[in-house]
Amino acid sequence: MKEFDTTFGLRKSPLTPISTSQWIILSILFLMARQGSGQICNTPNWREYGNKQYLLVSNIGRTWNDAKDYCRSQGGDLAVITSHEQNSFLNTYTLKRTSGYFYWIGLSDIDGDGGYTWVNNTPSGFSNLRPQGEQGGCVRLTTTHSGQWEGSDCAISRVHICQRDSDPRCSWHQYGQSFYRFMGDGRSFDSAQTECANIGGRLAVIRSTEINTFLESFLTPALSSPHCYWIGLSRSSDSEPFSWNDGINLNDSQWAPGEPLSSTERSCGCLWSDGNNADNNGRWDSRTCGDTLPYICERPQIPLDGKWIEIAAVNDVQYYFSTFSSNYFTANEYCQQIGGHLAQMKTSTIYVSYFT
The missing domain is CATH 3.10.100.10 (Mannose-Binding Protein A, subunit A)
Structure with a gap:
């Protein structure tokens, strides 16, 4: 069995100056707060922050x-x-x-x-x-x-x-012990698998109806045309069973009517997004693996070397100190990987002394 890599009118004047006393820059450690997102989405050159x-x-x-x-x-x-x-x-x-x-x-x-x-x-x-x-x-x-x-x-x-x-599919979404993200740039199955691995994951493995329903909830019914997203399912030929990219054979399937099709070539599975066809939407299709399709990546929640901290002055938010230094963009990405985002210090009642 293969291992899952975890590694805003305003008047022109007068103006009220912005208080900088409420904002803390941590040059060595950075804080993270659960809730929110920030990352480069799959559309080229657009950077995501908030929604x-x-x-x-x-x-x-x-x-x-x-x-x-x-x-x-x-x-x-x-x-x-x-x-x-x-x-x-x-x-x-x-x-x-x-x-x-x-x-x-x-x-x-x-x-x-x-x-x-x-x-x-x-x-x-x-x-x-x-x-x-x-x-x-x-x-x-x-x-x-x-x-x-x-x-x-x-x-x-x-x-x-x-x-x-932003498109909500562009963010990582947690289900169980894994995070899932829809990637919009078209790739072949193997190229998609490589790209998912490059960001610490794999093409999504859907072993249960519950996971499939969770992913289906992010599909957009109003898409101008149907889309099918690669998932981590493939077979070498008709004579071989479909198996997941971790080597485990397919058991519980969600194939669309008439699928999978017979083929003498290697076949790979994808998840349908088709708001005009209820029989296909959220179901699976079999395609030639060289086809260029969007895809869904999955990665595990990164294990923490510390713990989330709760503060009485802030309701429903937890904070976490990293143990390493990083630039802003890498830090923001890391925070999302562990289910949060870079901390927003919105009140002077929060001091670094809470964390030291």
Whole structure:
């Protein structure tokens, strides 16, 4: 038997400064809190944070209006920033990609009424406009001023940040002792298996109706066309039984009507997402293993070398200290692997002394 690798209108002024006393930067250890997500999703170049995806368009400059139109053509809009945490994430991300750049965000006084509003009219009291900063009809996020915002001439071409709603399948979801994630880039069965292994897992093994029902709950009925996601099921030919990628033969199956098909070639299994056909949706199909399909990865919950800590001042949240140093992005990914996300220190009643 094979081993499972575990290894956001605002007035332009006055402004209330953001209190930095509520935010703690831990340079050696990082905290994690259960609930939430943050990771690169399967759509190229989009980075996920919370329930949104972000695209930093840093290879071409556009006017504010053109940037807005471009983001909308990608299924989103210019970024709407509603919290310090979100702004910090985007600032960290922009610094990772570029230096000294000014990114258009979705805040403007495009109608000239003297007040900034977001592109989607989202109400919020959060502002990160820089006192004594430049003025203008449209707002940019500045990497040279720690992610603070400034007004600017809307007709200037600048790089920009797009934002759109994220697909819940893009996050890791726990069932039992495993985490599952739908991956949207098409690959052959073997390539998908390799990619899952590269992130510490394997193609999903579905040994029970309960697991199949759990995965089916994330399938989107409104997809414009049916999709079938590789799972870790294959056989070398008709003369051989289907088996899982851990070497165990298939027992409990969820085949769609008429499946599996006969084939003299190697066949591999996939999970149907078809909102127009109840007989297929959530059932399995057999395909030639070289077909290019999206896929589902599974990986185990990473064993912890410490324990989750509960704090009386914070309800329903637990914290965990890592025992190693890491950059922001690796830390965020690790936190999700163990069922949490990087800690958000939202109140001054939480001190590091709780943890030491």
